[in-house]
Amino acid sequence: xxxxxxxxxxxxxxxxxxxxxxxxxxxxxxxxxxxxxxxxxxxxxxxxxxxxxxxxxxxxxxxxxxxxxxxxxxxxxxxxxxxxxxxxxxxxxxxxxxxxxxxxxxxxxxxxxxxxxxxxxxxxxxxxxxx
Amino acid sequence: xxxxxxxxxxxxxxxxxxxxxxxxxxxxxxxxxxxxxxxxxxxxxxxxxxxxxxxxxxxxxxxxxxxxxxxxxxxxxxxxxxxxxxxxxxxxxxxxxxxxxxxxxxxxxxxxxxxxxxxxxxxxxxxxxxxxxxxxxxxxxxxxxxxxxx
Numbered sequence: 001x002x003x004x005x006x007x008x009x010x011x012x013x014x015x016x017x018x019x020x021x022x023x024x025x026x027x028x029x030x031x032x033x034x035x036x037x038x039x040x041x042x043x044x045x046x047x048x049x050x051x052x053x054x055x056x057x058x059x060x061x062x063x064x065x066x067x068x069x070x071x072x073x074x075x076x077x078x079x080x081x082x083x084x085x086x087x088x089x090x091x092x093x094x095x096x097x098x099x100x101x102x103x104x105x106x107x108x109x110x111x112x113x114x115x116x117x118x119x120x121x122x123x124x125x126x127x128x129x130x131x
Numbered sequence: 132x133x134x135x136x137x138x139x140x141x142x143x144x145x146x147x148x149x150x151x152x153x154x155x156x157x158x159x160x161x162x163x164x165x166x167x168x169x170x171x172x173x174x175x176x177x178x179x180x181x182x183x184x185x186x187x188x189x190x191x192x193x194x195x196x197x198x199x200x201x202x203x204x205x206x207x208x209x210x211x212x213x214x215x216x217x218x219x220x221x222x223x224x225x226x227x228x229x230x231x232x233x234x235x236x237x238x239x240x241x242x243x244x245x246x247x248x249x250x251x252x253x254x255x256x257x258x259x260x261x262x263x264x265x266x267x268x269x270x271x272x273x274x275x276x277x278x279x280x281x
Contacts, residue, residue: 056195074169074170076169076194076195076196076252076253077169077170077252077253077255077256078251078252078253078256078259079169079170079171079256079258080258104197105196105197108197109196109197
């Protein structure tokens with residue numbers, strides 16, 4: 001039994017560093033200027049904003065659709081993307097390295113710069129709360 | 132002797148299975164995850180080794196996207212692709228599966244308008260037509276666009 005528990009723990013550890021969306025929001029908020037409080041409302045605004053820097057992908061919605069509960073579609077390749085909203089896809093915002101990698105890519109492509117820790121905290125809060 | 136029988140069997144079965152291109156059993160998770168998030172994790176036999184190498188050398192500028200991976204994953208993916216690369220003909224620069232002679236020959240009966248169809252969007256979107264491409268199945272009987280079914 002003990003070995004079984006140990007094995008299960010090992011498997012969890014090997015599967016990557018699992019976290020909750022709340023913990024990931026908090027980590028980003030901690031990296032933001034003192035006194036920052038995450039707001040899902042601002043996260044939604046970022047999600048919908050038309051940055052118009054990249055004509056193939058002017059906004060996050062270009063691939064993730066107007067509602068994060070819906071499956072998305074890659075603007076260039078046409079591939080289906082699973083929903084970003086945590087209610088619709090429980091695997092979202094559980095792997096900090098994956099989250100950071102995609103913020104890196106998608107913010108640079110769509111916003112034209114890296115997103116700030118505060119923007120990331122707001123975005124994760126929105127994806128965790130949206131129903 | 133055993134090896135000979137095996138080679139003969141292989142020679143007979145391969146042509147019949149031209150529509151089956153499953154990912155090899157030694158496919159690393161890094162390939163499925165990193166190279167399968169924006170499009171299908173393409174079967175490695177659809178590009179030549181030199182073309183995979185060229186493609187991997189500039190992942191941060193990958194057809195207008197940033198597909199960079201960390202150094203350890205890059206080595207793992209490179210070794211895997213080199214092991215299973217095929218010989219489909221020249222692919223252009225940057226290399227495209229959809230420009231190889233093999234791809235063009237297999238798709239030469241498809242009317243041009245389908246490549247721009249909103250349901251398809253790009254020839255690289257194999258799954259739009261090959262509904263079971265994720266399992267490596269490319270049979271003409273498993274096409275998702277009704278007008279393309281025979």
